[in-house]
Amino acid sequence: MAPKYKLIYFDSRGRAEKVRMLFHAAGVEFEDTRIKGEEWPALKDKMPQKQLPVLEIDGKTQLCQSMAIARYIAREFKMYGKSSTEAFYIDEIIETVNDLSQSNIQAMFEKDEARKAELTKKLIEEVIPRSFGFLDAQIKKYGKNGFAVGSEVTLADIIIFNVTEAVKRREAAETFPNLKANLKKTEEHPKIKKWLSERPKTEM
Numbered sequence: 001m002a003p004k005y006k007l008i009y010f011d012s013r014g015r016a017e018k019v020r021m022l023f024h025a026a027g028v029e030f031e032d033t034r035i036k037g038e039e040w041p042a043l044k045d046k047m048p049q050k051q052l053p054v055l056e057i058d059g060k061t062q063l064c065q066s067m068a069i070a071r072y073i074a075r076e077f078k079m080y081g082k083s084s085t086e087a088f089y090i091d092e093i094i095e096t097v098n099d100l101s102q103s104n105i106q107a108m109f110e111k112d113e114a115r116k117a118e119l120t121k122k123l124i125e126e127v128i129p130r131s132f133g134f135l136d137a138q139i140k141k142y143g144k145n146g147f148a149v150g151s152e153v154t155l156a157d158i159i160i161f162n163v164t165e166a167v168k169r170r171e172a173a174e175t176f177p178n179l180k181a182n183l184k185k186t187e188e189h190p191k192i193k194k195w196l197s198e199r200p201k202t203e204m
Contacts, residue, residue, distance in 0.1 A: 005030035009053040010037070012204045013165070015066035016053040019073060021158045024195040026077035034200070067094065074155035081149055089142045089149045090156040093135065097163045100131040104167045128172050135160060136176035143178070146185030153189055161186045166204075 005023070009016035011034040023030045035043060035052065044050050048064045055063040055072075063069050074080040074090075081087040107119035135148075142149050148156035161183060164170045173179045186192060 003057050004059065006033055006056040006059070007031065007053060008033045008035060008043075008047075008056065010035050010040075011200065012202045013162075013199075014204055017165075018070050018155075018158050018162050019053065019055065019066065020199070021162070021192060021195065022070060022073045022077070022079060022155065024191050025153055025158065025189060026073070026079065027191055028077060067098075070155060070159075079152075079154045079158075081154055086142070086149050086154075089138065090154055093138060093148060093156045094159055096131055096134055097159050100127060100163055101166060103127045123167070124172075128167065132173060132176050132179055135182075136179040139178040139182050143182065146181045148182050153186065153192075157182060157186045157189075158192075 005028070007016060007019055007023070007030055020030075020032060047054050048062050051064070053064070053066050053069060055069045057063070063072060071080070081090050103119070103123050107116060107123050110116040110119055139148050144151040147153060148160055160179070164173055164183060170183070173183055187196065
């Protein structure tokens with residue numbers, strides 16, 4: 001019998017969206033449980049690290065840490081490359097995206113206005129071009145037919161798609177032809193396209 005999956009997160013894309021996209025790309029059913037802010041205090045102590053997302057399997061096992069969950073799902077449903085070398089290239093992309101995400105979060109939540117402006121400028125003028133340039137080169141070397149690594153959709157494609165949404169700089173990808181083609185490829189994947197058209201509209 002197939003496992004029953006329940007993904008618990010807030011009503012936003014945030015850290016859970018890559019996991020949702022993996023499930024949809026794989027065509028695997030899961031319960032998309034979205035917690036309202038006022039519900040969180042009562043639920044918090046029941047979570048392994050008192051944070052979300054959490055993936056429950058068969059109502060028993062609780063997995064936490066969003067990237068660990070994403071890697072687990074990608075491995076379970078054959079979206080982590082076809083060799084250890086391809087898996088490495090996927091991990092390399094993940095770590096590049098993590099660095100970019102951290103710079104984006106730092107700028108987004110900085111309270112000092114002068115420092116926020118400085119971090120945002122660095123993000124736009126340095127971090128994004130450098131990161132997108134690297135991703136563009138990796139896709140050219142290791143991807144086929146628009147995919148990031150190999151010739152099928154993997155965790156790498158979904159991670160790249162999500163970060164370009166999160167930093168709100170999709171237009172910056174226009175100058176990187178391989179990255180642009182990859183985003184289009186992911187967006188037009190039939191199962192992902194369906195999810196993108198149906199998913200709840202949220203700010204983040």
